[in-house]
Amino acid sequence: MQIFPCPFCGPRNETEFHFAGELGKVRPATAEKIAAPDWATYLYAQRNEKGLVHEVWMHLTCSELFVMERDSVTMQVLDTRSLREDAQ
Numbered sequence: 001m002q003i004f005p006c007p008f009c010g011p012r013n014e015t016e017f018h019f020a021g022e023l024g025k026v027r028p029a030t031a032e033k034i035a036a037p038d039w040a041t042y043l044y045a046q047r048n049e050k051g052l053v054h055e056v057w058m059h060l061t062c063s064e065l066f067v068m069e070r071d072s073v074t075m076q077v078l079d080t081r082s083l084r085e086d087a088q
């Protein structure tokens with residue numbers, strides 16, 4: 001079991017969280033015109049980088065999305081922050 005720090009609720013069990021995607025992934029503006037293989041790549045392909053990663057997670061209890069900075073090798077969570085901070 002791992003503890004993730006929700007920026008709104010504090011430390012919680014990892015089972016309360018859902019991975020929402022890698023930070024910076026941009027939805028194609030012309031989704032209805034994009035080729036199916038390219039759409040599938042957008043939906044399912046991940047960079048899956050080794051080391052420092054920035055990801056979007058959802059805390060299912062409070063339904064807030066937030067950015068988690070973590071080390072994908074050690075699984076250590078280095079920081080979490082609200083997505084609202086990135087939007088400003």
Ligand SMILES: [Zn+2]
Nearest residue numbers: 006009059062
């Ligand atoms: Zn929360």
